[in-house]
Amino acid sequence: ALGESGEDMPYAPFDGIVLTDTFQLYEQDKDMIADLLPDNSERRTAQKERDIRVIVGNPPYSSGQRNANDDAANVVYENLDSSIAATYVDRSSNKMGKSKLYDSYIRAIRWASDRVGDSGVVGFVSGSAWAEKSYGDGMRKCLWEENSTLYLINLRGDIRKNMLSKGAAKEGENVFGSGSMTGVAIVIFAKNAKAESRGVINYLDIGDDLPKAHKLAYLKQLKNVADPQFQEKLKQITPDDHGDWLSHRDRAFDRFIAISDKHRSESIQIFETYSMGIKSNRDTWVYNFSRKKLSKNVKAMISFYNSERSRLEGSSTSELEKNLNRDKSKIKWTTDLQGELKRGVRHKSDKAKIQKVEYRAFTKSWWYSDSSWNWTRHLMPKFYPTKNEKNLTISVNGRGSRNGFTALLISEIPDVNFLEAGAQCFPLKLYEPASADDGLFATGETGYTERDGISDAGLKHFKDAYVGEQISKEDLFYYVYGLLHSPDYRERFKNNLSKELPRIPAVKTTADFWAFSKAGKALGDLHVNYETVEPYMVTFAEGNHLLAPEAQSNPEAFYRVTKMKFGGKGKAKDKTTVHYNTHITITGIPLEAYDYVVNGKPALDWVMERQCVKTDKSSGIVNDANRYANETVGNPAYPLELFQRVITVSLETMTIVNGLPALDID
Numbered sequence: 001a002l003g004e005s006g007e008d009m010p011y012a013p014f015d016g017i018v019l020t021d022t023f024q025l026y027e028q029d030k031d032m033i034a035d036l037l038p039d040n041s042e043r044r045t046a047q048k049e050r051d052i053r054v055i056v057g058n059p060p061y062s063s064g065q066r067n068a069n070d071d072a073a074n075v076v077y078e079n080l081d082s083s084i085a086a087t088y089v090d091r092s093s094n095k096m097g098k099s100k101l102y103d104s105y106i107r108a109i110r111w112a113s114d115r116v117g118d119s120g121v122v123g124f125v126s127g128s129a130w131a132e133k134s135y136g137d138g139m140r141k142c143l144w145e146e147n148s149t150l151y152l153i154n155l156r157g158d159i160r161k162n163m164l165s166k167g168a169a170k171e172g173e174n175v176f177g178s179g180s181m182t183g184v185a186i187v188i189f190a191k192n193a194k195a196e197s198r199g200v201i202n203y204l205d206i207g208d209d210l211p212k213a214h215k216l217a218y219l220k221q222l223k224n225v226a227d228p229q230f231q232e233k234l235k236q237i238t239p240d241d242h243g244d245w246l247s248h249r250d251r252a253f254d255r256f257i258a259i260s261d262k263h264r265s266e267s268i269q270i271f272e273t274y275s276m277g278i279k280s281n282r283d284t285w286v287y288n289f290s291r292k293k294l295s296k297n298v299k300a301m302i303s304f305y306n307s308e309r310s311r312l313e314g315s316s317t318s319e320l321e322k323n324l325n326r327d328k329s330k331i332k333w334t335t336d337l338q339g340e341l342k343r344g345v346r347h348k349s350d351k352a353k354i355q356k357v358e359y360r361a362f363t364k365s366w367w368y369s370d371s372s373w374n375w376t377r378h379l380m381p382k383f384y385p386t387k388n389e390k391n392l393t394i395s396v397n398g399r400g401s402r403n404g405f406t407a408l409l410i411s412e413i414p415d416v417n418f419l420e421a422g423a424q425c426f427p428l429k430l431y432e433p434a435s436a437d438d439g440l441f442a443t444g445e446t447g448y449t450e451r452d453g454i455s456d457a458g459l460k461h462f463k464d465a466y467v468g469e470q471i472s473k474e475d476l477f478y479y480v481y482g483l484l485h486s487p488d489y490r491e492r493f494k495n496n497l498s499k500e501l502p503r504i505p506a507v508k509t510t511a512d513f514w515a516f517s518k519a520g521k522a523l524g525d526l527h528v529n530y531e532t533v534e535p536y537m538v539t540f541a542e543g544n545h546l547l548a549p550e551a552q553s554n555p556e557a558f559y560r561v562t563k564m565k566f567g568g569k570g571k572a573k574d575k576t577t578v579h580y581n582t583h584i585t586i587t588g589i590p591l592e593a594y595d596y597v598v599n600g601k602p603a604l605d606w607v608m609e610r611q612c613v614k615t616d617k618s619s620g621i622v623n624d625a626n627r628y629a630n631e632t633v634g635n636p637a638y639p640l641e642l643f644q645r646v647i648t649v650s651l652e653t654m655t656i657v658n659g660l661p662a663l664d665i666d
Contacts, residue, residue: 018043023077023111053120059108061127061182077107084110092138093242095263096399096422100135103127109139109187113146118193128154128185134399134499137243144239148195151188151225152245153204155215158183164403164420164600170208175215186219201245203237204230247495252666256503257461259480260426270458270480270504271426275379276398277414278357278367282332282375284616286368287415290627291354297621298368299349304330309341317342328618334375347372355387356632358412361598362530362646363610364628367413383427384413385448391429392528394481396502398422403600405497407484409524419599424501427453428477453477465506466513475517480504482520485656488663505665512661519656526649526656535644536651539588541577550583558583559636560626564608564643578608580640589647596650603650604643611639 019040020031025048034041081102088101088110100106105126112122130136131152143150157174159181174180202225206215222230240248260271280286285301288294308331312320320342326333340347350370359365371377383391395414396407398421406419414423431448454473462479463471483489484502496503507513526533545551550558560581567577567585575594578586594602611625629638 016043016047018047020044021075023075023080023107027077027079053116054123055112055116055120056123057108057112058125059105061103061105061180080107080111083114087142088136088139090138091141091243092135094134094137094399097133097135100129100133101139106130106139109143109189113143113189113191116191119191121191122187122189124187126185126187128156128158128183131185132244132246140239140245141243143189144199144201144243144245146191147189148192148198148200149190150199150201151186151204152201153186153206155184155186155206155219156210157212157215158402161402166403166601168404169402172206172208172210172215173212175212177212188225199239201237201239202234203245204233204235242499244495244499247498249496249499250493253493253496253503256505257458259502259504268457268461269455270461270476271453272430272455273379273382273453274424274426274501275383277378277395277416277418277423277425278374278380279376279378279416280367280374281334282373283415284619284621284623285332286373287357287359287365288621288623288627289365289625290623290631291366292631293622293624293627294354294366294368295349295351298373301331301373302347302349305337305341306346309344309346312341313344329620332619336375337372340372345372356412358410358414358418360415360418360610361408361606362603362642362649363606364412364531364632366628366632367415378416380413380425382430382432383425385431385433389429389431389448389450391427391431392477392524393425393427394477394484395419395423395425396484397497397599398424399499399501401498404597405484405490405494406597406599407481408598409481409527411528426480428474429453462506462513466510469510469513471513478520478524479513479517480520481524482516482518482660483507485519485523486516486660486663487657492663505663507661508664512664515661519660522656523653526652530645530649531642533645533648533652535641536590536593536647538586538644538647541585541587542583545584548583555636556626556630559629559640561611561613561639563612578643580643584640586640586643590651592654593647593650596653603646603653607639607643607646611642 019033019037024031025044031041031044084101084107088106089098092098092101105124109122109124109126112124116122130139131154155175156171157176157180158169158171159174161169161183162171171183174182175184206218218229221227225231237245239245241251242249258266258269260274261269262273285297286294288297304325308325312323315323320338324333324338324341347370353369354366355369356364357367359367368374369377383393390411392409392411393414394407395410395418397403397405397419401419401421403420408419410418410425414425416422430451430453432451434447434449452473454476459471459473459476462476463469483504489505490497507516542548545558548558562581565579567574567579567587575591576587576589578589580586589604593604596603598606613622613624613626615622625639626636629636635641
């Protein structure tokens, strides 16, 4: 200590401070500014040689550049990333989400763990997702094995989880306020090479729905881990076989047949394959409610791309990176598109590549399907090769969903974010380009061969369970869909379903099998045909809108919707009333209709959220739901009627779900 303070205190420089990229310390002997700051370089070298046993910090939470328009290329740390690959990635049984293990705060944990060697303490304020998400299983296994004692203080505050679950997650406020949407944790990892016990995990959950001030006040009073206020909330947790620390799975789940398995680690599976929906990485440009507007947007974007191609022809890679016009009102660059520009690829817009898709729940849109303008279409071309090939797919939430489990049957290509955490789709049929040997198996004039999406082995598994029953693959398809709606199934296996794809039990009795299959068929008919079911008879505050003179003289103006709103004010929402527009107020909406929840919120909320007019800030592109109503459906009242139809869908869905048999599988 200096022993004095105040503005007259003499300046005492700290000779250990180093200006550096911490992760680069062990990537190269000499840093980029060594010649400019030789003293800094000497301190950097000296620090690397020191025996450091304690590392604390608040590393940034960033997975790097989101897209090429950001003009901030991701930094590669070869040695550090190799260490992550050999530990956190190698130990993971999850094949998806590996890129998240290279988030900067996870890099910091790996770097610090390596730096302290076999004895030391690492303490960070970090993101908390790794502690519970499926992609972090390998990381959790390594941390458990590498450390003698671990403390995880979960401060919650995952704002996105709160939003997606409509508050059911009870995450409370974030300790960083509006500065972070990510859940936060304090982690302490202690390594003691001489410790008799290993992997003792001490866990503290700060509590449900707490404000920021309460969380900070609690932390402020803590002095050390022996404090009674700390110990009384602390509990020891033991990882399960999956590497889960929190929300352990029901082991009975592993006995059931896999819904599908791309890696063929399962002996049998129901579906031959499955796929995520479309991931465009430029939704604003390749989706629109208006087919005409979409065609115009794509044409303008491709024209700009071609002009950049001509302007930069002959440029070196570095010159292209430096001089590329990244104007977001003209184009959305991605690394693959920049690669095509470097190779001199020229593009031409094609209206024939525009097709109808399911963009979000109960929301159809138009999509430009060209592979160069979409990051990946995954296996969707095998499920829906052209608009002429019909199919049905069961779509479920991806692994790591934060808003509960959803299953929704669709008959169009979905976007990857159709359901949270990446919609995973299981098809009734698969299509392959036809060959001369396919003969009668080729369908239509488009030249595709149709085969079953459900495996023979999967069907046999259920036929063996119900001897003598005539079960078709379509019967099994709807059985799966019906069972995925079982409240008993969703509640008992909610932890499993948040971390892995469904597994499907064979219920004990034949009667229950058929009850689930028939219910699945009824649910599927409702969900696929939501645009044509009978509209629910609500009441209109203004009377019968069909009799309004404006509805006759100028229906497009009369029924135009910009944003639907609930009745009531502030938090005192009246969900029996919706203000559709200045002409129309819907009343008499049954509250039970909101019981049907899809992807974390009532189906009706999806209609209200999506049937609107939105302008993208970066590009200036307008996406107007009224244009789909007028141009595609030919009915200006489509958004209004859609809301009424989804009331019907919601009520009838809950009637069917509430009538499902109890889950008898034990």
